Amino acid sequence: MNLDISGRSASEIAESLRARIEQGDLHPGDVLPPVRTLADELGVNRNTVVAAYRQLAQAGVIVTRGRGGTHVADLSPVAQEGFAAGSVLRDVGTGNPDPELIPDLSRALARMAGRPVLYGEPVIDPGLEQWASEWMRGDLPASAELRLTITSGAADAVERLLAQALTRDDAVALEDPCFLTSIHTVRIGGYRPVPVPVDDEGMTVAGLRAALEQGVRAVVHTPRAQNPTGASLSARRAEELRAVLRDHPYVLVIEDDHFSLLSQQPFQSLIADGHRRWALVRSVSKFLGPDMCLAVTASDPETAERLAMRLTPGTTWVSHLLQRLTHALVTDADTMAAIRHAGACYAARNAAFVERLTAEGLPADAGDGLNLWIPLPVPARAVSEQLMRRGWLARPGDEFVIGEDGPSHRLRLTVHDLDDADAERLAVDVAAAVRAAGGRLVAREVA
CATH class of the missing domain: 3.40.640.10 (Type I PLP-dependent aspartate aminotransferase-like (Major domain))
Structure with a gap:
């Protein structure tokens, strides 16, 4: 690929590279020439190219990855917490607290002015x-x-x-x-x-x-x-x-x-x-x-x-x-009591859903917090796709992983605001989604 990079000084080389990126000749993730190669092509000292790359890295235009080379920075959006916009599916990946468990602010509002x-x-x-x-x-x-x-x-x-x-x-x-x-x-x-x-x-x-x-x-x-x-x-x-x-x-x-x-x-x-x-x-x-x-x-x-x-x-x-x-x-004593009650409710609801999943052949641990981290016998994206066909929107673990190679076998679910009927339906649908994705469930023990 002929990038038509020019310049004799570090600033000129950096400006030439930035122009190639802004004009679309280079795209996010593209690998830039090694320092030695570009220095030889331009007939400049290697330190000049190093300085040019440093300028662009400090500006966030490129990223250096050691032996992995120097790449055009990828500024595409990453996954965010909260409700998925525009979805008709029941969202069980929000990470949100339950609005019913958030304390009423009205009494405190009346006495906080000064x-x-x-x-x-x-x-x-x-x-x-x-x-x-x-x-x-x-x-x-x-x-x-x-x-x-x-x-x-x-x-x-x-x-x-x-x-x-x-x-x-x-x-x-x-x-x-x-x-x-x-x-x-x-x-x-x-x-x-x-x-x-x-x-x-x-x-x-x-x-x-x-x-x-x-x-x-x-x-x-x-x-x-x-x-x-x-x-x-x-x-x-x-x-x-x-x-x-x-x-x-x-x-x-x-x-x-x-x-x-x-x-x-x-x-x-x-x-x-x-x-x-x-x-x-x-x-x-x-x-x-x-x-x-x-x-x-x-x-x-x-x-x-x-x-x-x-x-x-x-x-x-x-x-x-x-x-x-x-x-x-x-x-406020009442507010603090409500907060303690909310914490106990999140724990109880998550534990109850884990029991339902375990009964369906998907053992898991409740942990602590607003969410559940569910282990799966198959890649999570395949399960989340199957869940979409059943009316649910869940978050596959791939969105949270930094260094692991290969697909995630975890699903993050936010279930504490489901009533018993919806919680039971979701547990059944997760198990069905695993089977549809080619996974095997843990056989239930017979008493």
């Missing part, structure tokens, strides 16, 4: 700051010096935390399979995801060690109710992972405890006493509703200062009205 907040005032509402300090401090090392930051949700916090610490093409350790928003955040930021396998106890020790050996500068993990697997970090695994991180105190550890007050599992942390760069993020969206775009981040002082600087060019602070509403709700 004087107007003006430019230059403290960005954290005093009442929320006091409550959040107690909430976060109890789960962090006693000697940890922490600062609080309020952001517009957990995804906003993670994006800004990564941006203040990394540059394009820096490596980030992500759980594999991974939360869709984390995949999207890393991809848009131009960082290089390094997959760390997840089992029933959380991130694996070997996986984290391998990621650190590859030079990751940040680790993003979910301590409980991991999405999509439902795994929660065990005390034993947390201790082992902290031991691995002890030799890497300046790697930024971001803990996204998204399920927090709803979780049925104890909190375990990767943040060890003496770790220098860390952040614990807790959003209110799962228990107060997705439209409550607010998250509390506790972090070391340096990270907090950098995070605050990342907020100044745009959303300088989260609305104090939203902060006061959050504080009014989390300090």
Whole structure:
């Protein structure tokens, strides 16, 4: 392929390549010439081509993959959480909380008003700051010096935390399979995801060690109710992972405890006493509703200062009205009782559906969180296609996988808002879909 690349300086070569991409001569995923080859063709020093490629990589136009070569960046959209737009199918892959289990905001709205907040005032509402300090401090090392930051949700916090610490093409350790928003955040930021396998106890020790050996500068993990697997970090695994991180105190550890007050599992942390760069993020969206775009981040002082600087060019602070509403709700006894009830309901409904699936010949574990991660004897996409013919829209595990080769044999289902009749019908249809896709079910035991 004749790309007609020209130029004598790094900027001229970069501009020539960018023009070829913008004109459609190069497409997402196309491999660019090796540095030596292009340097020889243009009659320039190899370092000139290296500099040109670096310019384009920093701009997000191309990506470098080591021995895998240099490619035109793929900016196609990735899967997102939430309802599928325009579908007539019953959506059981949304990842949404149950609206019936979100506390009523009306009483709290009536008593949260206060004087107007003006430019230059403290960005954290005093009442929320006091409550959040107690909430976060109890789960962090006693000697940890922490600062609080309020952001517009957990995804906003993670994006800004990564941006203040990394540059394009820096490596980030992500759980594999991974939360869709984390995949999207890393991809848009131009960082290089390094997959760390997840089992029933959380991130694996070997996986984290391998990621650190590859030079990751940040680790993003979910301590409980991991999405999509439902795994929660065990005390034993947390201790082992902290031991691995002890030799890497300046790697930024971001803990996204998204399920927090709803979780049925104890909190375990990767943040060890003496770790220098860390952040614990807790959003209110799962228990107060997705439209409550607010998250509390506790972090070391340096990270907090950098995070605050990342907020100044745009959303300088989260609305104090939203902060006061959050504080009014989390300090209300009835609301907190409703949140505890919601967490128990999610766990009970998921466990009941797992029992139904097991009875149909598809044994699974309920885990923790809003979703179920169902193992299948056949590729998940084949099962999801069969489910569409039966009126259901489910998410195949392929959408959540970063590093695994081959098709996923997992299905992520959100079933907690189904009534008993629909839950029974879905379990029967999943089993039928597996059979139609060529899979064999586990034979039922005869009493």
